[in-house]
Amino acid sequence: MEKELIINNVFNKLLSLKVKEQGERIILSIAIISYLIHLILIVLANFEVIQIESKLLKNPIAAIYTPFSFILVYEVYLLIFFLPKSISFYIGKQYEIITLIVIRRIFKDIANLELTSNWFKSKSDLQFTYDVLTSLILFFLIYFFYQNIKKRDDSNSDTQQKRVKNKQTFINLKKTIAILLVPILLAVAMYTFVIWVNSSINSNGNEVISFKNINNIFFDEFFTILIIVDVLLLLASFYYSDKFHKIIRNSGFVISTILIKISFSTEGLVNNTLIIGALLFGFLILLIHNKFENNAVPNRVARSDE
Numbered sequence: 164m165e166k167e168l169i170i171n172n173v174f175n176k177l178l179s180l181k182v183k184e185q186g187e188r189i190i191l192s193i194a195i196i197s198y199l200i201h202l203i204l205i206v207l208a209n210f211e212v213i214q215i216e217s218k219l220l221k222n223p224i225a226a227i228y229t230p231f232s233f234i235l236v237y238e239v240y241l242l243i244f245f246l247p248k249s250i251s252f253y254i255g256k257q258y259e260i261i262t263l264i265v266i267r268r269i270f271k272d273i274a275n276l277e278l279t280s281n282w283f284k285s286k287s288d289l290q291f292t293y294d295v296l297t298s299l300i301l302f303f304l305i306y307f308f309y310q311n312i313k314k315r316d317d318s319n320s321d322t323q324q325k326r327v328k329n330k331q332t333f334i335n336l337k338k339t340i341a342i343l344l345v346p347i348l349l350a351v352a353m354y355t356f357v358i359w360v361n362s363s364i365n366s367n368g369n370e371v372i373s374f375k376n377i378n379n380i381f382f383d384e385f386f387t388i389l390i391i392v393d394v395l396l397l398l399a400s401f402y403y404s405d406k407f408h409k410i411i412r413n414s415g416f417v418i419s420t421i422l423i424k425i426s427f428s429t430e431g432l433v434n435n436t437l438i439i440g441a442l443l444f445g446f447l448i449l450l451i452h453n454k455f456e457n458n459a460v461p462n463r464v465a466r467s468d469e
Contacts, residue, residue: 167335174338177345178244190237194230201226224273231267236352238263239385243344247337250396251312251449254416257389258308258442261423262301264382265438269294290431297435304442311449333403340392347388355381383427390424393417408455415448 176182207213208220242256272291283289397413404410422441426434 167331170335170338170342173342174247178247178338178341183241183244186240187237190233194233197233198226198230201229222273225271227270228267231263231270235260235263235267235382236348239348239352240345242389243341243348246341246344246392247334249312250413250416252309254419254445255305255308255312257386257420257423258301258305258445260382261426261438261441262298262305265294265298265301265435269298286431293432293435297439300439301442304439304446308442308446308449311446311453333399336399337396340395344388344392348385351381351385383424386420386424386427390417390420393420408452412448412452415452416445419445419448 202223204213205220205223205226238256238260242253242260245252245256269291272287272294275287276291277285277288393413394417397410397417400409400413419441422437422444426437426441429437
């Protein structure tokens, strides 16, 4: 009981609703300030007041890339915030993060557009096309993913409350993991920011700030951590449920996270295909899981065995 009290106290200091709202205001303020600073740097670079060679300092539209980076860090915090509350919403936040990464990349793509008659022969123009279509598909899939979570939760509210009471130990485990993820998030975020600034200043004409490079520094590593967390949650869930559809759902979510992680090591159409495939796989897994959940036949079979 004392251990549970300590976990709850630490959790409330790091991941309470009040802390979430305060963090939201802080991140939004930082995002606005960073956007203005980026714009100033673009003006100074265009007037050759400073000498920094980077595509992110040539077009004002590219300045949106910077505040989006801070918003993404906050989205990672929300992912941790939802971890103890719902595995499905936790996975949904992963999908939101990768979608925002693609959206952020679109702003960089716009700054790099060549706008030639040979649209489909230009690598940058093609990437812009891939990213725009991918973001629409991802937004569509996320909508239906959350819709199916709500449908299931609404139809099983009493069962859900009972399940929460019977699995307090599992909830405490998720809270403990969430608490440990907070300092990891801060450490990796600070490291990312230092690397980003250093890369921008010392690029020497090389385009080091690409999707593959800068996102690998933070999100590739963080999704590796999430895979470890997902596997731990999958294994722990065996203590509380041996239902086939629950095991398949949690296993499917792990596979979905792995596909997202793999996407960071690829570029072009392969990258977009992997991201769409990851969300589509997770959505279909949830959809089939809900069919099992709403099917009365397995319940009758279970009662007859008893």
